[in-house]
Amino acid sequence: DSGVTQTPKHLITATGQRVTLRCSPRSGDLSVYWYQQSLDQGLQFLIHYYNGEERAKGNILERFSAQQFPDLHSELNLSSLELGDSALYFCASSVAWGGSNEQFFGPGTRLTVL
């Protein structure tokens, strides 16, 4: 158990819908990262927040957005869902960034878009 929690574990929805994935980092961690893992794309970095502020964006679609709240939990919002958005979405956290700060991954949310 990494100490990072994600809800829900599974989510099944239809195309065109909107969903929100939630992540709580490990106690004391200020950085939160979101990743998408699909069968054909591997693990892809989406976005990084540090202490409430966005620090870096990867290959995140405009239909996706995220935020980190004052209590440091984070939410990833996915809208106008398409079949291709079906994937495992992981959240990771670290104390800060850089150095030997390893990222601890949560158990993931499996999103299925029908």
Added chain:
Amino acid sequence: GQNIDQPTEMTATEGAIVQINCTYQTSGFNGLFWYQQHAGEAPTFLSYNVLDGLEEKGRFSSFLSRSKGYSYLLLKELQMKDSASYLCAVRDDAGNMLTFGGGTRLMVKP
């Protein structure tokens, strides 16, 4: 951008030693990580290299050559539970993001 290559699959025998290679071409570098991932589960941290050389941690060792853009993960005394995917990841200059390779699926046979 970052480009990271590792073999797709490897097979090894229980009790043996296996080396998983990773080559990278990156516009920036601030450390290389190895993660283990069992199917459907979260990646778990194995090792971190930022300077050239070998880092040893129990049955696992990781090597880095920055000039060659090359790393390997060495697993000794293989156990059946080591059957998993091994992900090589490079961190960008700013230390913000990890770029992952496609992963190497290791199958350990009795």
